[in-house]
Amino acid sequence: MPEIQDVLIPVGIFAAMGILLGIALAIASRVFAVKTDERVEQILELLPGANCGGCGYSGCAALAEAIVKGEAKPTACNGCNAKNVQKIGAIMGMEVGTVVPKHAHVMCSGNCHTAVYKYRYEGAADCIAAEKLGGGDKACPNGCVGLGTCVAACKFDAIHVVDGLAVVDDSKCVGCGACANLCPKHLISMIPVSSKYCVECRSVETGAVTRKQCSVGCISCRICEKNCPVEAIKVNDFVASIDQDKCIGCGKCAEKCPRKIIKKTD
Amino acid sequence: MNFGQILLMMFTALLVENFIFSKFYGCCPFLGVSEKPSTALGMGMAVTFVITVSGAVTWVVYYCLLEPFGLEYLKTIAFILVIAALVQFIEMFLRKFIPALYSALGIYLPLITTNCAVLSSALLIVQNGYGFVESVCFCFAASLGFTLAIVVFAGLRTRMENADPPAAFKGFPLTLIAAGLLAMAFSCFSGVKF
Known part of the structure; x- marks a missing residue:
């Protein structure tokens, strides 16, 4: 026949233990309180x-x-x-000036159809690793390696490798810059969302060399420079680049470019 | 037990009867927090601390509180209570003094409460009838075994990051296979008899 103590003793002991531990934790939470701003x-x-x-x-x-x-x-x-x-x-309590919203843009158009490859890469699928092997498998030392280090870095599913070339989906890009920080070729530029045109090439080789490496590389012919009404596009180091502050978006450079690498961005 | 026996018991707990590879205790943090060796080591240290302290406390609770009143049948509940309070305490302690480790461990720190390695070490002490010193030594060695396993495994996983496995094996499947292989390697110790 069970007696009433058989129930009361365990209940009492457990209640006492619970209360003691509770008090100990309450004291500890005071002692170890962390001040959060x-x-x-x-x-x-x-x-x-x-x-x-x-x-x-x-x-x-x-x-x-x-x-x-x-x-x-x-x-x-x-x-x-x-x-x-x-x-x-x-x-x-700080004054913040106007912030120009930006998004990422890959400054290269050399995909697997247009760029020349110098060897077959079969290593780890990572641009930084491939870049260390003679600058990647594309003949152009400035071209997109196309192994998707930027794709892995993007938390917004906004950049993808299409035909061996990274392409940004402007509708998804929030302009965090994570891809631009990782690209071993520094090919991804953060350009203002409002910009109209950009030159999708960063080849700093002379025109003759670029011609051998890629069918869509800038050959520094300066046709765009001559046609720009506001002197917004300039060829420096054998590659054209647009000053987005001056560009009025007339599109004459894109129209005249013999390599068709000045692209509309919107 | 003399000193030599305690050493042997610790060696057994550390390698031969490793919590993870021979008894399969604590597999959740083993798979969950083993992505980086540094966090794995932090987790191992936290578990080592919890198990060692809880081993000492539960020994006292069992032999000074439960046994005199004939309440041995309630040991599981009593141990869970003590362990839960201890983990709470350690969480506060880490948050105050080692915030980097606190944020690295994240959700896995409160989950130590339900880490069966902690409860099982307390129950094993009672089952094996260890004295106080032996209990603390056993808990320390067994949890060091846990730390060893998780750190070694984290090292393996960082190497696997660079591998290019078939799509079906990518991620968790490969992790489980690697864990199985590591468990097989540790099973070699089971031939060591004293």
Whole structure:
């Protein structure tokens, strides 16, 4: 026949244990209390929360802390819209100038049909690894390696390798810059969203050399330069580049380019 | 037990009866936090700390509280209670003094509460009838075995990052196969008899 103590003793012991441990934890939580700056939480809510790493910090929470500590600027996040950047500036009590929204653009048009390959690469599927083997398998030392290091870096599924060439999907790109930071050829430029045209080549070889390496490389013929009404496009180091501040988007350069590498971007 | 016997017992707990590879305890953090050796080491240290301290505390709870009142049948609940409180305490401690490790461990830190390696080490102490010193030594060695396993495995996984396996094997399948191979390597120790 079980007696009432058989129930009361275990219940009493467990209740006492629970209360003791509870008190101990309550004391510990006071002793080990961590002071958190409320601004970190506020800024974290304004950041996109994609943890893309484009700012150079390990995630949005790390960037929010860095902004509060003053290590990073309120404008450090490229994926953040202008309104939120202003709010972050307001939280930090800083004046934030106008932020030009940017998106990524791959400055190369040499895909597997147009570029010349110098060897067959069969190593790890990583541009940085391939770049160390004679600068990649494409003959052009400045061309896109096309193994998708940028694709792996993109948290927004906005960049893909099509026919051995990275292509940005403008509708998905938020302009975080994660791909641009990783590209071993530094081919990905962060250009203003408003820009109309850009030169999709970075070959700094002379025209004759470029001609042998790629059928769509800039041969520095200067036809675009001569046709530009506002002197926005210039050929330096054997490659044309557009000054986006001067460009009026008339499209004459794209029309006249014999290699058709000046592309409309919108 | 004399000193030599304790050493042998620790060696057995560390390698021959390794928690992960021979008893399959604590497989969740073993697979979940073994992506980088540094975090794996942090997890191993946290588990080592929890198991060693909980081994000592549960020994006291069992022999000073449960046994005198004839409540041995309630040991599982009592141990879970103690372990849960301990993990809470360690979480607060890490958050205050080692915030980098705290954020690296993330969700896996509170999950130590439900890590069966912790509960099993407390139950094994009772089952094997260890004394206090032996219990602490056993817990320390067994959890070091856990740390060893998870750090070695994290090293393997960083190497596998560079491999280019068939699509069907990519990610988790390959991880499980590698874990199986590592367990086979550790099974060599089971031939060591004392």
